[in-house]
Amino acid sequence: MIIDAHHHLWTADCPWLAAPGLESIRRDYTIADLVPRLDAAGVTATVLVEAGRCDAAETAEFLALAAATPRIAGVVGWASLTDPALPATLAGYQGLPGATKLVGIRDQVQAVADPGHLARPDVRAALATIGAAGLTFDLVVHLGQLPACAEAARATPGVTFVLDHLGKPRIDADGLAGWRAAVRDLAACDNVVAKLSGLLTEAGPGWRVADIRPYVDTALELFGPQRLMAGSDWPVCDLVASYAEAWTALDACLAELSPDERTAVLAGTATRTYALEVGS
Known part of the structure; x- marks a missing residue:
């Protein structure tokens, strides 16, 4: 079993897609685009993650889609960490069709300039x-x-945190040491798991498996397979790699793991962390 723990769906008018360099992914991506890719890659189920609209209506749409789509086992919806109405927003989500598939929340912390935000x-x-x-x-x-x-x-030890894309390390000859030093303390927190996702995009055009393998190896060392999960970051990955290529590259990086370790990274950690009911 393979669970894609991180992918998106969006429409071409998503505001952040207007930025230069994103022309190739500035189009609608729907469940009809996704399912053939899942089938070809042997992916059993997925986690659909908010796509940067920062809009509760998007989460409602994703929950409704998940209710109608067994392959979407969970949804990470959006909510603002600075909104006084957050409790009401979460309560509202719980009353929507597909609410049982709401497994997590995300806010666009990467866009916040204040270093003291968290x-x-x-x-x-x-x-x-x-x-x-x-x-x-x-x-x-x-x-x-x-x-x-x-x-x-x-x-906040009562919160389970999921680090997307390993924290977006700089993938070049000098980036590994700095990222390792920055992520070490976070990995030491038992309430944090991380996603092996988005690394090809960080590596950029012309990426090689050898470019990302040291980061995967370091994540395995610091987090361990039981606190790592795999994700495609599709369709963002389409900037540099197809859905199939993203999985092939990650599979190459996991080749030396034991069967139990591979199972943890490819399905077990996501199932446990997000309390997924795969196939439901």
Whole structure:
């Protein structure tokens, strides 16, 4: 069994797609585009992650889609960590069709300039509210925010954090040491798991498996297979690699794991962390 723990769906008018260099993915991506790719790659089920609209209506749409699509086992929806109405937003999600597939929440922390954002009392309270609701919090952050993520994880032990894309390391000859130093404290927090996703995009055009393998190896060392999950980051990965190529590259990086370790990374960690009912 393989679970794609991180993919998106969107429409061409998604605001962030207007940025230069994104022309090739500036189109609608629907479930009809996804399913043939899942079948070809042997992927059993997926987790659909909010796509940067920062709009509760998107989460409602994704939950309805998940209710009608057994292959979507879970949805990571959007909510703002600084919205006083967060409890009401979460309660509203619980009343929607597909609510049982809401497994986590994400906010676009990577876009916040304030280095103290995750230390704000209202943000810490929001994180605790998300955890109390039985939901994970996905961390979409950049390298410089990793120390603040570790502080937040230690301060809110009742929350399960999921680090997207390994924190977006700089993948080049000098990037590994700096990323390792930044992510080490976060990996030491038992309430944090991480996604092996998005690495090909960070590596850029002309990527090689050898470029990302040291980062996967380091993640395996620091987090261990039981706290790592695999994700395609499709359709973002289409900037540099197809859906199939993303899985082939990751599979190559996991080739030396034992069968039990591979099972953990490819399905077990996602199933446990997000409490997925695969096939339901």
